[in-house]
Amino acid sequence: DSGVTQTPKHLITATGQRVTLRCSPRSGDLSVYWYQQSLDQGLQFLIQYYNGEERAKGNILERFSAQQFPDLHSELNLSSLELGDSALYFCASSVGEGAQTGELFFGEGSRLTVL
Amino acid sequence: GESVGLHLPTLSVQEGDNSIINCAYSNSASDYFIWYKQESGKGPQFIIDIRSNMDKRQGQRVTVLLNKTVKHLSLQIAATQPGDSAVYFCAERDWGSNYKLTFGKGTLLTVNP
Numbered sequence: 715d716s717g718v719t720q721t722p723k724h725l726i727t728a729t730g731q732r733v734t735l736r737c738s739p740r741s742g743d744l745s746v747y748w749y750q751q752s753l754d755q756g757l758q759f760l761i762q763y764y765n766g767e768e769r770a771k772g773n774i775l776e777r778f779s780a781q782q783f784p785d786l787h788s789e790l791n792l793s794s795l796e797l798g799d800s801a802l803y804f805c806a807s808s809v810g811e812g813a814q815t816g817e818l819f820f821g822e823g824s825r826l827t828v829l
Numbered sequence: 830g831e832s833v834g835l836h837l838p839t840l841s842v843q844e845g846d847n848s849i850i851n852c853a854y855s856n857s858a859s860d861y862f863i864w865y866k867q868e869s870g871k872g873p874q875f876i877i878d879i880r881s882n883m884d885k886r887q888g889q890r891v892t893v894l895l896n897k898t899v900k901h902l903s904l905q906i907a908a909t910q911p912g913d914s915a916v917y918f919c920a921e922r923d924w925g926s927n928y929k930l931t932f933g934k935g936t937l938l939t940v941n942p
Contacts, residue, residue, distance in 0.1 A: 716872065747930075757873070757918065757932035770929050804872055811928070817863065818930060820872030 717741065720805050720821035728829055732793040735824045739786055739807030745769070746788040747808070747818060748780055752801040763788055764811040795828045802826075841939045848906040850936045852919035855900060859921035864893060864904045867935070868915045876904070876917075906938075914940045 717740035727733055739746050748760040750773075759772035763782035774780075777795075782788040792799060802825050806818040842848050854862075860881045865873035879886045879893045879902075886893050892905040902919050916935040922928050 716874070718872075749932075756934035757920075759929060759931065762929070770926075772929065806872075816861075817875045817878065818873075820865075820874070822870075822872050 716819040716821065718805055718807050718819050718821035720803075720824050722824055723822065724825045724827075726827045726829065727795060729795055729797060731795050731828075732791065733795065733826065735790040735792070735803050735805075735826075737788045737790070737805030737807075737821060739788070739805075740819050743807035743809050743819070744786065745808045745811045746782055746786070747806040748774075748788070748790050749804040749806065749820075750801050751804060751823070757804070760790070762811070769811055792826070795826075797828050800826055800828045838934070839937045839939070841941060842909050844909060844911060844940055844942050846909055848904075848909045848913070848938060848940075850904045850906075850917050850919075850938065852902040852904075852933055853900060854902065854919070854921050854933075856921060856923055856925075856931075857897075857900070858923050858925035860924045861922040862893070862895060862902050863920045863922075863930070864891075864902075865918045865920060865932075866913075866915045867918065873918060909938075909940050911940045911942055914938055 719738040721736045744765045747762045750758045760774040762770040780790045802823045804823045806820045863878040864876040867873045877888045890907045894903045918932050918935045920930045920932045
């Protein structure tokens with residue numbers, strides 16, 4: 715158990731819909747990362763937050779947004795869903811950021827299926 | 830650019846043999862590398878890491894080798910066990926890109942009893 719909690723574990727929805735994925739980092743970790751994992755793309759970095767502020771953006775679509783709240787949990791919002799958004803979405807956390815970023819601790823993931 | 834890839838997408842070994850999983854990277858600005866193991870239905874788990882000022886690091890049954898000259902990283906698993914069956918990812922941290930971690934596509938290791 716990594717200490718990172720993600721909900722829901724599975725989600726099935728229809729195209730055009732909007733979903734919210736939730737992540738609670740390990741106790742004491744200030745950085746939260748979101749990754750998308752699909753069969754043909756591997757683990758793709760989406761976005762990083764540190765202590766409530768956005769720190770880095772990766773291949774995140776404009777239809778997707780995220781935020782980190784004062785209690786450090788984070789949510790990833792996916793809207794106008796398309797079939798191609800079906801994937802595993804992982805949240806990870808680490809103690810620090812930047813040069814202090816070391817090991818990332820990953821949650822079990824949220825599997826999104828868009829029908 | 831940022832490109833982390835694996836030479837072999839699949840690797841099948843016999844229980845007790847040693848396994849070597851390879852990873853090529855192209856970003857000379859990467860200063861830190863991590864190997865992760867992902868079992869079916871689970872999130873990636875940290876195995877071992879290495880900084881760019883080192884060329885070898887050993888853990889329990891695992892060794893990571895870093896060759897910066899040819900931008901190559903390898904993970905060696907000694908006495909491979911069925912529980913080692915998983916997908917293995919290498920990841921690199923790019924200090925020039927706000928220390929972002931970039932993952933390779935992964936290698937599936939299958940250990941035959």
